[in-house]
Amino acid sequence: MATRCRTAVLISGSGTNLQAFIDRVGCGALDLELSVVFSNKPDAYGLVRAKNAGIPTACIEHGDFAGRDSFDRAVAAKLDEWQPDLLVLAGFMRILSAAFVAHYAGKILNIHPALLPAYPGLNTHQRVLDAGDRWHGSTVHFVTEELDGGPRILQGRLPVVASETADQLAARVQAVEHQIYPEAAGWVGDGRVEFRDGRTWIDGKPAIDPVVQTFDAVGRRL
Numbered sequence: 001m002a003t004r005c006r007t008a009v010l011i012s013g014s015g016t017n018l019q020a021f022i023d024r025v026g027c028g029a030l031d032l033e034l035s036v037v038f039s040n041k042p043d044a045y046g047l048v049r050a051k052n053a054g055i056p057t058a059c060i061e062h063g064d065f066a067g068r069d070s071f072d073r074a075v076a077a078k079l080d081e082w083q084p085d086l087l088v089l090a091g092f093m094r095i096l097s098a099a100f101v102a103h104y105a106g107k108i109l110n111i112h113p114a115l116l117p118a119y120p121g122l123n124t125h126q127r128v129l130d131a132g133d134r135w136h137g138s139t140v141h142f143v144t145e146e147l148d149g150g151p152r153i154l155q156g157r158l159p160v161v162a163s164e165t166a167d168q169l170a171a172r173v174q175a176v177e178h179q180i181y182p183e184a185a186g187w188v189g190d191g192r193v194e195f196r197d198g199r200t201w202i203d204g205k206p207a208i209d210p211v212v213q214t215f216d217a218v219g220r221r222l
C-alpha cells in the first residue's frame with residue numbers, strides 16, 4: 001500500500017459517512033488521501049461536501065448507459081485517473097459488475113447497515129424492527145461479487161430501543177457508522193487489514209469473525 005493511501009469515495013446521496021471521513025482526515029485522525037469523490041447522481045449532497053472540503057469530484061449518471069457493464073467501465077476509467085489504492089463505497093446505491101469488482105480486487109470497502117450476514121439488501125432497519133431483534137448495527141466489509149457478502153472487517157452493534165421508528169433507528173445506526181467506517185478504512189490504509197485468499201486478514205492472521213464494537217443507545221462506544 002502506498003505511503004498515503006489514495007482513496008476514492010463513491011456516493012449516491014447525502015454523504016454523511018463521507019463527511020465523517022473528511023472530518024477525520026481534516027483533524028489528522030485518519031491518514032488517508034481523499035483523492036476523489038464520485039457520484040452516480042449529480043444532485044447528491046455529498047458532492048457539495050466534497051467541494052467544500054476541496055476534494056476533486058466526478059459524476060457519471062448511470063441512466064446515460066445501456067447497461068451495468070458499460071456504466072461500470074466508464075466509472076473505472078474515470079476513477080483510474082486518480083490511481084486509487086482504495087475505493088470506499090459510502091451509500092453508493094449501485095450493484096457492481098463482476099468485472100468492476102475484479103478490476104479493484106481486494107481494494108473495495110462497503111458499509112452495510114446491518115449485522116451481516118443478517119439482513120443483506122434493502123430496508124434493513126424496518127426488517128430488524130419487524131423481527132423484534134434486540135441488536136442491530138452496521139458492518140464494514142470487503143466487496144466481492146456477492147452482494148453484501150464479502151469478508152467482514154468491523155461491526156458496530158447497538159441495542160434496538162423498543163417502540164422506535166425505522167428512521168430513528170437508522171439515525172442511530174448512522175452515528176455508529178460514522179465512527180466505525182473511517183476506523184476500518186484506516187486499518188486497511190495502513191496495511192493492518194488486508195484482503196487475501198478471499199478473506200479478511202487482521203494483523204497478519206486470517207480472521208473468521210469481524211472485530212465487533214458495542215455502542216450504547218446514544219452511540220457511545222462501550
Ligand code: GAR
Nearest residue numbers: 013014015016017090091111112113
Ligand atoms: C449508510 O447508512 C449506509 O450504511 C447505507 O447507505 C447510507 C448512506 O448514508 N448503505 C447501504 O444501504 C448499502 N447497501 P450517507 O450517504 O449519509 O453516508
